[in-house]
Amino acid sequence: MAGKESLLPRNVGIIMDGNGRWAKRRLMPRSFGHDAGMKRIIKLVECARGIGIKYLTLYALSTENLSRPKEELEGLYALFLRYFEEYAPKLVNEDVAIRIIGDLSALPQNVADKMREVCARSKKDAPFHLIFAVNYGSRAEIVRAANFAAELGGKVTEESFSRFLYTYGVPDPDLIIRTGGELRLSNFLLWQSAYSELYFTDTLFPDFDDKQFKKALKEFSRRNRRFGKV
Numbered sequence: 001m002a003g004k005e006s007l008l009p010r011n012v013g014i015i016m017d018g019n020g021r022w023a024k025r026r027l028m029p030r031s032f033g034h035d036a037g038m039k040r041i042i043k044l045v046e047c048a049r050g051i052g053i054k055y056l057t058l059y060a061l062s063t064e065n066l067s068r069p070k071e072e073l074e075g076l077y078a079l080f081l082r083y084f085e086e087y088a089p090k091l092v093n094e095d096v097a098i099r100i101i102g103d104l105s106a107l108p109q110n111v112a113d114k115m116r117e118v119c120a121r122s123k124k125d126a127p128f129h130l131i132f133a134v135n136y137g138s139r140a141e142i143v144r145a146a147n148f149a150a151e152l153g154g155k156v157t158e159e160s161f162s163r164f165l166y167t168y169g170v171p172d173p174d175l176i177i178r179t180g181g182e183l184r185l186s187n188f189l190l191w192q193s194a195y196s197e198l199y200f201t202d203t204l205f206p207d208f209d210d211k212q213f214k215k216a217l218k219e220f221s222r223r224n225r226r227f228g229k230v
């Protein structure tokens with residue numbers, strides 16, 4: 001049957017929504033939810049690698065998120081730094097390629113430097129790729145790519161335009177999962193998701209366990225991806 005070549009998505013994108021609401025339901029500050037979310041990321045990466053996923057793209061911080069209260073952002077930056085100091089180097093040593101998409105210039109210098117350092121150590125031909133979208137917005141990415149293309153001049157094709165995107169060299173996401181109950185992409189991989197399968201769940205991200213992840217993958221395996229064909 002057309003579209004059934006692979007029952008397992010090669011690249012899974014996840015919009016990790018619901019950390020703040022998860023914490024609020026427990027009468028805890030939002031930082032408590034973000035910490036729980038980071039712990040969930042650690043387990044999710046293990047699960048994805050074990051299943052055979054090749055690329056996992058996580059929406060960690062959007063350009064719009066930078067308007068959040070200073071205290072919350074500082075807490076997120078501290079979590080990023082801890083992850084890239086304690087966990088990411090271990091993954092790199094286990095042949096995991098780590099990549100950042102987005103504009104790191106708005107982050108604290110020490111956080112951005114640590115992220116770049118870990119990414120630089122990654123092997124490009126690693127069997128598993130973990131991609132974090134940080135200070136990422138798809139519209140900003142597309143405008144950035146358009147400006148690069150305009151500087152070079154000449155006719156632009158879909159293929160040549162894609163070379164200017166942050167995700168160049170990464171396969172488009174086969175499946176995009178959004179936790180937390182919202183039914184939108186929120187400026188995440190708009191160009192790349194042209195033919196992505198979408199999966200929405202009410203489960204808040206800290207509760208999005210391995211069982212829930214495998215449920216989303218099972219749903220993906222049932223879908224007939226025709227890519228515009230009959």
